[in-house]
Amino acid sequence: xxxxxxxxxxxxxxxxxxxxxxxxxxxxxxxxxxxxxxxxxxxxxxxxxxxxxxxxxxxxxxxxxxxxxxxxxxxxxxxxxxxxxxxxxxxxxxxxxxxxxxxxxxxxxxxxxxxxxxxxxxxxxxxxxxxxxxxxxxxxxxxxxxxxxxxxxxxxxxxxxxxxxxxxxxxxxxxxxxxxxxxxxxxxxxxxxxxxxxxxxxxxxxxxxxxxxxxxxxxxxxxxxxxxxxxxxxxxxxxxxxxxxxxxxxxxxxxxxxxxxxxxxxxxxxxxxxxxxxxxxxxxxxxxxxxxxxxxxxxxxxxxxxxxxxxxxxxxxxxxxxxxxxxxxxxxxxxxxxxxxxxxxxxxxxxxxxxxxxxxxxxxxxxxxxxxxxxxxxxxxxxxxxxxxxxxxxxxxxxxxxxxxxxxxxxxx
Numbered sequence: 317x318x319x320x321x322x323x324x325x326x327x328x329x330x331x332x333x334x335x336x337x338x339x340x341x342x343x344x345x346x347x348x349x350x351x352x353x354x355x356x357x358x359x360x361x362x363x364x365x366x367x368x369x370x371x372x373x374x375x376x377x378x379x380x381x382x383x384x385x386x387x388x389x390x391x392x393x394x395x396x397x398x399x400x401x402x403x404x405x406x407x408x409x410x411x412x413x414x415x416x417x418x419x420x421x422x423x424x425x426x427x428x429x430x431x432x433x434x435x436x437x438x439x440x441x442x443x444x445x446x447x448x449x450x451x452x453x454x455x456x457x458x459x460x461x462x463x464x465x466x467x468x469x470x471x472x473x474x475x476x477x478x479x480x481x482x483x484x485x486x487x488x489x490x491x492x493x494x495x496x497x498x499x500x501x502x503x504x505x506x507x508x509x510x511x512x513x514x515x516x517x518x519x520x521x522x523x524x525x526x527x528x529x530x531x532x533x534x535x536x537x538x539x540x541x542x543x544x545x546x547x548x549x550x551x552x553x554x555x556x557x558x559x560x561x562x563x564x565x566x567x568x569x570x571x572x573x574x575x576x577x578x579x580x581x582x583x584x585x586x587x588x589x590x591x592x593x594x595x596x597x598x599x600x601x602x603x604x605x606x607x608x609x610x611x612x613x614x615x616x617x618x619x620x621x622x623x624x625x626x627x628x629x630x631x632x633x634x635x636x637x638x639x640x641x642x643x644x645x646x647x648x649x650x651x652x653x654x655x656x657x658x659x660x661x662x663x664x665x666x667x668x669x670x671x672x673x674x675x676x677x678x679x680x681x682x683x684x685x686x687x688x689x690x691x692x693x694x695x696x697x698x699x700x701x702x703x704x705x706x707x708x709x710x711x712x713x714x715x716x717x718x719x720x721x722x723x724x725x726x727x728x729x
Contacts, residue, residue: 327493329452334486336460364419375424379655384431394421396487403477427658434646443585447639524709533664534695541672561620565627572631593703596633597696603629604692607685648713
């Protein structure tokens with residue numbers, strides 16, 4: 317593994333730890349220290365997410381026009397500045413502006429980091445790096461959450477401000493690591509044939525691009541979306557299940573990822589991608605049954621145990637898909653469209669996270685858990701069936717890109 321990749325992975329893990337310090341507390345901070353009502357706090361946080369969605373396409377274009385290194389540095393410094401400004405906020409307006417800046421710069425993180433890893437790695441090393449990045453991010457958030465939980469127990473605003481500024485410092489560290497440790501890469505150019513001009517229209521014209529978007533959306537909707545929004549809604553809709561079950565399930569999910577993935581990562585990287593996608597679809601379709609049968613489980617302890625099993629199964633699917641979905645996207649991406657492809661992957665996740673709470677709350681509140689389970693299973697079924705087509709398109713696209721690169725090398729020679 318290249319030294320530059322090791323440095324970026326380490327810095328990103330430290331940055332994830334900083335994120336874990338403040339991740340659960342934004343609404344608490346707004347409500348307790350700025351006197352903003354809970355509904356208004358929700359709107360402020362929503363504004364940050366909206367800013368991220370609106371600016372995502374811009375970052376994709378800038379990654380392709382400049383370089384992933386430059387965009388990652390700018391985005392990290394922007395996030396650090398936004399966090400410091402947030403601690404200086406004295407009203408709803410200033411807090412909203414700070415969080416909007418945070419959301420806008422945060423949307424550059426995934427596509428720029430993924431594009432950077434793809435520039436620096438190839439083949440199975442790329443899959444391993446994406447898997448390690450996923451593990452380190454979960455580990456950092458987990459450790460950060462534990463540390464902040466201890467610090468804020470008896471702390472006031474000064475304690476919370478310190479946490480946000482520590483998070484800001486980790487982003488400065490990430491920016492410095494990328495700037496000084498990563499070699500500058502030349503900007504990619506389109507092929508001389510005129511195919512794949514650098515635009516979103518060119519990206520959307522590629523069948524593999526559209527297929528990746530759909531399958532990544534369905535995976536996010538049936539996996540992380542159902543876990544992060546459907547599962548808590550299920551607990552709230554069933555009075556026999558204690559609300560603390562949500563924390564237990566999240567703890568099990570994170571523990572399985574952090575403890576299991578390092579042990580099996582090499583074997584997962586060796587697996588055929590069609591097998592991986594179908595296995596993930598099977599796992600998450602089976603896990604979806606919890607939304608249909610939870611009401612039939614006698615006793616709250618059995619229900620909590622079943623939900624913990626659900627969290628573990630979702631984690632296994634995440635462990636499988638993390639080393640393959642991102643690398644697959646970058647393997648088939650024309651170099652000059654890499655930023656746009658990674659932004660599309662990020663937007664597909666965001667779209668799933670927008671739709672998941674709407675669908676889950678409507679159906680589960682109406683007592684239609686079986687219907688929600690059927691929808692999730694149907695999405696998984698499409699992933700299982702469509703994965704072979706995706707891999708076939710990906711193989712054709714990868715061969716085409718290799719030919720273009722070889723022809724370009726001959727021309728330059």
